Amino acid sequence: MRIQHIKELYDYRNLIWVLAWTDFKERYKNSVLGFFWSLLEPLLMLAILYIVFSNLMKVQVEHYQLFLLQGIIMWSFFTRSTSGSLYAFKLKAQLVKKVYFPRDILVISSCITALLMSFFESIIFLAFLLFFMIPLSLNILYLPIVIFLYFIIALGTSLVLSALNVYYRDIQYIWALVLQVGFFATPVIYPLNVFPQYLQKILSYNPLAQVIFLGRDVTLYSKEPNLASFVFVIFIAVITLVIGYAIFLRLEPRFAEEL
Amino acid sequence: MAVIEVEHLDKVFRIPHEKRNTLFETLTGLLRPPVYETFHALKDINFTVDEGEMFGIIGENGSGKSTLLKIISRILVPTRGSVIARKSITPFLELGVGFNPDFTAAENVRIYGIIMGLTPRDINGKMDDILEFAGISQFRDTKLRNFSSGMQVRLAFSTAIQTNPQVLLLDEVLAVGDQEFQKKCLDELERFKREGVTIIFVSHDLESVKKHCVRTLLLNHGVQVMVGDTQEVVGRYEDVE
8 A cells, every 4th residue: 555655656746846846936936036035034044143142152163154054954944844734735725625636745745845945045055165165075975865864754744734734723833832942952053062961861862953963964074974863863754754644644535625 | 348436425524513623622622522413415326437438417506416526536535335436537626726826827837737637748748739729829928817717717728628538527617718618618528528538527507418428317415316318317307396
């Protein structure tokens, strides 16, 4: 049954792509600055956080701008993919009620849209890397794997959220709250070692923290990824996807009636 | 050979008395089980559609015609019974699903075409034909929001007919547009019929049903009143009225 589902998704690959791409395009369609809006947002966030944390809080991190920027870009991917998916069925209710397609396509395409935006933002990161002449190593070849695992985690989470949001309207408010807490519970703006030992231990169980560590290791620090983190993240990715699909497939048959 | 087999099909909609829309309401309401009103939309429907046949479905508003089409096209799941489809199904339940007013005519054709199951290559090859058939060749790069509703429907129909359907489900879509466009639509329908496409045709227009369909199903409040020769079924329907 699972193999069949993957085959069906493959048959619908054009639809997945066209939905992701049109969402990406639509976001900037009516703005004067067009695509540059999406670059302005993380830059502004970077500037503010940089000023606050390097001057007021005196964070001692080498290449703090890059540390921060990579954190912001990676965190935004999770926020955007999950929030985008939350509204996927509400916004495309007409599609769900009038045409058949595997329903998870809408969630997958929302996550791809978020990924496209992150790739686009990474242009700034690349420019920063060049500007500060950060040497890269072959370890950057691990990056696609890290991104893939991160995508799977975001997809699994989004499947649960999007399906629940069809039935319960307050999921979106609860999730907004969770994301706000998550932003501070994930080492986006600070390095883990600012905390006492016991807090570090707790925070390192946050899967997103581990993903961001892996991301920073293989790019910014040109290190080999930490094996323990890698195994942990793979484990979490598999678990999230399995649970995500289990819940989604249970709720999905009545989407067209509930919307 | 039967392309579609509908067996003992039942559809029951559950309409809760008080709708619990939030997680909070559901959690606080766990102790009181929800009370549902049930609406039996389809009761024990049985029929088959043969390959290359044009099959009609008639009945008053609310008799379950659209629900039946939605179950056949897998948008809704049946409560009991089954639908076996041996060929891929193309539903025309509504034209222009997924149209986006902020995109140009050509962009919308691309999106809608893919929703209807065309490949990007098909669409690129047929783009000029589609725009010409809709009569809007000169507005290729105009945003859809500037089109009249008639133009939008024409554009949607021109795109939809480019699909190579094996089984086509038609739900009153021909009831839109002016006389000239309706004639064009019926011509396309004739072409599909000649090419051996199996068609399920839902309509209130009894004349069209009599003209095109050999066999017809009559529904009344979700019950299958009669299925068989169109002349007899339509006669029965007119008697009841």
